[in-house]
Amino acid sequence: MMDMPGLAIKIRRMELRDIERVMEIDRQSFSLTWPDRSYIFELTKNGNSRIWLAEIADPEPFLKVIGVLGVWVIVDEAHISTVAVDPAYRQLKVASQLLEYALKMAGEEGAAVARLEVRASNFPAIRMYENFGFKVVNRRPRYYSDNNEDALLMDLDMVAAGYTRLAENPS
Ligand SMILES: CC(C)(COP(=O)(O)OP(=O)(O)OC[C@H]1O[C@@H](n2cnc3c(N)ncnc32)[C@H](O)[C@@H]1OP(=O)(O)O)[C@@H](O)C(=O)NCCC(=O)NCCS
Numbered sequence: 001m002m003d004m005p006g007l008a009i010k011i012r013r014m015e016l017r018d019i020e021r022v023m024e025i026d027r028q029s030f031s032l033t034w035p036d037r038s039y040i041f042e043l044t045k046n047g048n049s050r051i052w053l054a055e056i057a058d059p060e061p062f063l064k065v066i067g068v069l070g071v072w073v074i075v076d077e078a079h080i081s082t083v084a085v086d087p088a089y090r091q092l093k094v095a096s097q098l099l100e101y102a103l104k105m106a107g108e109e110g111a112a113v114a115r116l117e118v119r120a121s122n123f124p125a126i127r128m129y130e131n132f133g134f135k136v137v138n139r140r141p142r143y144y145s146d147n148n149e150d151a152l153l154m155d156l157d158m159v160a161a162g163y164t165r166l167a168e169n170p171s
Contacts, residue, residue, distance in 0.1 A: 004100060006093020007056065011101050014051035014068065016043055020064045022053070029084035031146050048072045049081070052102050054094050069098035071106055071114075078106035078158065080116035085126070095128060103132070103156075107163035114158055117151040119144060129154050133161050 014022065019039045026033040042049040066089040070081035071168035081101070085094045103114060117140065118125050132152040141153035158164045 004093060004096060007089065009054040009056055009066070009094060009097055010159055011052055011098060013052055014039075014053050016040065018053060018065060019043075022068050025065070025068060025084050026082075026085050028087050032144065034082070041156060042070065046072070046101040048074050050102065050105065050106075051082075052063060052098050054085070054098050056089075057155060060164075066139075067094040068100050069095065071102045073106050073109050073111055076110060076112040077107070078103065078111035080114065095153050096131070099128070103158060103161075103163045106159050107167055110164070112164050114156040114163075116154050117143065118154060120150040120152050126152065126154075129156075132156060 016039075019036050022039065023033065023036060038049075042051060048070055049070065051068065051070045053065050054069075055065050057062045058064045058066075067083075067085040069083045072079040072081055080099075083095050083099065103153065106114065114134070116129065116134070118129065120139070134156045136152050137155045138153040140151040142148040159166070
């Protein structure tokens with residue numbers, strides 16, 4: 001995506017030691033949150049799961065996790081499972097940098113389409129996904145159990161968007 005620079009962050013894979021902090025960001029970000037056992041499963045058992053964290057030095061030299069983005073890479077599909085940024089660090093392109101990085105990495109693994117569900121009322125998130133080229137392809141009525149809100153299904157053609165490294169022609 002163009003115009004990416006924002007807050008200077010470091011991106012790394014989530015580890016078990018990060019669960020407490022990530023759940024704190026989740027609580028500040030979602031009405032429905034994953035329990036710690038879900039993170040333990042994602043980190044230790046789910047070989048398709050990649051969870052990326054954004055970190056900053058705050059206060060120097062201590063590193064602080066301020067954003068999280070999860071993706072399941074299943075054959076040619078990259079399914080975005082979660083995205084959240086600490087409210088104190090929003091609108092600084094933290095989620096955009098995480099998404100850009102996660103899409104590149106999934107593209108290198110062979111993903112050709114990225115897919116996600118988002119609450120129909122979540123305008124900031126929908127706008128961010130549209131900035132990346134995601135398009136609404138379907139609507140799932142009453143998908144979210146806490147308020148019966150609809151989910152929008154959004155897809156991105158990762159090949160057209162340049163994230164997928166096409167296999168070398170062997171000839
Ligand atoms: C959605 C969320 C992850 C965005 O994180 P972020 O780091 O603030 O996002 P970015 O700074 O990368 O914003 C990228 C784009 O998203 C859109 N956007 C983000 N926040 C917005 C807001 N409050 N209002 C309008 N548009 C917004 C803008 O188009 C923005 O691009 P711009 O800065 O060029 O205008 C964050 O708001 C969040 O954690 N929300 C709660 C959890 C959530 O809804 N997750 C998504 C579930 S599908």
